[in-house]
Amino acid sequence: MFGNGCHSKARILFHEDITGKEITRNLLKAVQKLPNVHILEYVTMLDLIEQDNTCFGILAKDKNDEYLTIEADNTILASGGIGGLYEHSTNYPHLTGDAIAIALRHNIKLENPDYVQIHPTSLYTNKPGRSFLISESVRGEGAKLYGKDGKRFANEVLPRDLMTAEIKKQMAKDNMPYVWLDMTVLGKDVILNHFPHIYEKCLEEGFDVTKQWIPIVPAQHYYMGGIHVDKYSKTTMNNLYAVGETSCNGVHGANRLASNSLLEGLVFAKRAVNKIHDDENAQHKKYDIDFAQLANNVQQNIDREKIILAQEYKKAIFNEMDKVRSAR
Template sequence: MDRDGMKMEETEYARDIRADVVIVGTGAAGLFAALSLPKDRRVVVITKSDAESSDSFLAQGGICVLRDDADYDSYFEDTMRAGHYENRKESVDIMIRSSRDIIKELIGYGVEFARKETAGEDAEDFLQNYEFTREGAHSRPRILFHEDVTGKEITGRLLAQVRLLENVTIMEYTAMTDIIVEDEKCAGVIAEDAAGDRLMIRAPYTILASGGIGGLYEHSTNYPHLTGDALRIAEKHGIRLEHLDYVQIHPTTLYSRKPGRRFLISESVRGEGAILLDKNGNRFTDELQPRDVVTQAIREQMKKDGTDHVWLSMERIDRDTILHHFPNIYEHCLEEGYDVTKEWIPVVPAQHYFMGGIWVDSDSQTSMERLFAAGETSCNGVHGANRLASNSLLESMVFAKRAAGKIAAEWDA
C-alpha cells in the first residue's frame, strides 16, 4: 500500500527487487553501513551516478580522532564552539568516543594514513605511529590524513571492500524517486535506472545516505547531481526535517570564471601556515577561526577592496611539505596557471556542506519506522550550526554503523 492506502500497480515497474536492506548512496556513510550489516542479509545499494561520484571521495583535509583521554574535553569544546553550541551534546559525545574504533576499522580495511618516519609496530598506542595535522577551530592537531586526498583514500578502500561482499549488490546510475510506505512504515524505495525504467526495491529496512544539497547552488564544492533528493521525498511523506537553513560555506575554494564545481583548497593548508591576503598583500584575519567566521571576514574584505576574490599565500609552508602533504592541490593549481610554491592563489567562499537534514536519533532512526538516514543527508545534531573541520567523514561512519547495529538488533529481537 502507498501512504494514501491505495494499492500500487505492480505493472508500472520494470523490475521488482527484494532485499533485506536498501541503502541509497555510495559515500562513506552508505558504504560503512553496508560493511557493518550482518553478512547473511541481502543488501542492495543504489547510487544516482557512478559509485565513485560521492562527495566523500572529494574530502581533502582528513578525519578527526580522539588522540587520548586528555584530548576529550578540548575536542568536545572545539566541536561545540564551532557549532555555536547548537550541537546535540549526546551525539557529539558518541562521535568522539567512537572515533578510535572507527579509525582502527579503517586501518583494518587498508586505509593508509600518513605515518611518522620513525613509526614502530610496538607502539603502546596505535595512534603514536601516525602524523596529525590541524585545521581551523581545532585547539590541537588531531586530524589523520592521506596527502590531500583523504576522502578518496578512505572511501575508495571502503568501496573496494563492499565490492567483495557476496551479500551486497551495487546498482549505479539508479536514482531514488520515492520511498515505499506500507502501514506507515518504510518498505523500500522506488527508483529509476539510466534507461528510464522504474524499479521497485522492497526491503524491510532502508538507509538514506544520499549526500548533500550542493547541486542546488551555482557555486559549490559538491557534485552537481547531489540535489537533496532524500529531503524532498522526506518532506512529501511528512518525515521530520531539522535545521534546513544550516548551510556551511567553505572560505577557500580556487577562484575561477569557469562554470561547474569549485575546487576546494583544504583548510589544512591554513592549518599548516597558509595566510589570507587582501588586494594589497596585507593579512586581514586569523585563518584558524571557525569556517563561518573566516568566510565572513573574506566577504567583508572583498567588499572593502571591490574584488571578487582574496589571495591565499603558502609562502610560510616549505616546498617539501606542499609537495608531499598537498600534491593534489599543487597539481590542480598548476593546471590552472598557479604555482603555489612561488605565488599567491585567488580564493573565494563557496557552498560546501549541509548541517541540517532529515532528523534522526542517536541510532540514525528517522521519525518513520524502518527508515534510517546517515551522512550529510541526516541531522543528528553533531555539527550544530557550523561543522568543525574534518568531523564529517567520522560522523558519517559512526552513525552509519549505529544504524546498521540498530537494524541488526531488531532482527535479533
C-alpha cells in the first residue's frame, strides 16, 4: 500500500504476532499527547443528529446510562466490524456494527453489506467469547492441516474463503467440530521466535504447539462490506465520514488478503482528515439549525422506539444482508 511511482513496493507492517495491538498501542499513545483531542471513555454512540442529509454530531450514552450529545462540524464513524453479532468471532463481543445499523436508519448508502470474511483457523473451544485467531502466517511458514484420519486434505495457503470451504467440507466429512493444525513441523525455534503469543495462548488452553496438534475451526473475522465511502472516506451524508472496518471503500473486494486492513485504516483515516481540513479552509458553511432542538428530537425518538442496540440494530443488519444476498 505504500508505493513510490512505477517502482512501487508492497510493504506489510508487522510486530511479532501482535501487529494490531502494537499499532493501536502506539497510535493511542500519540493521540493521548495531542492537546486538541478529548477522549471520552465508556461512551456509546446511539444515533446521529442530522437534518436534511447533513450530520451535525451524535447522541450517545455514558457509563451511567445518561444521554450526552456531541456537536460537530464533521463526524467520522469508526466503530469497527460486526463480529459481536456472531456466536464465533475473532472480534470482541461489543463490536456489533452500530454504525452500520445507524447508517441503515438514515438511508446512508452501504456497500456489499452481505460480504463477511470468515478466518479459516481459530483455536477450537466450547467456551463462550472471542475466538483466538491462529494467524495464517503459521501456514505460510509451513504448518499443515489434517483431518480426523491424520491426512492432509487441502493446500494450506489457499485464500481465506477457499480455505474455509475446504475446512468446513472436511469437518462435515469427519463429522467433527474442528480439524487439526500441525505447527510441530515448524520446529521449536521458529515457533518461539515468530509466534510467541500463539505459543503462550495455546499453552494456556492446554496445548503445547511445539509438541502436539491443535484443533481449529473457521470463525467470523472481518466485515468486508460496510458504509459506502469515496476515496476520501466520505459517506453519502454531508459532513459524515467513515473509516476502518465499518467503512467499505472498495480496496479489498470481496475477500481481504491478510495483514492489510490496518494499513487501509491508516491511509483512509488520513485521507478523511486531510479532506476535512482542506474543506474547512476552502469554505465556511453556515447552517441555520437549532442543534439543541434537533438533539432533543433524536433523543425522544430513541426513547420512544425503545431501541436496544444489541437487538434492534442486529436485526436491522441481518435483514439488510439477507435482502442483498437474495437480490444477487
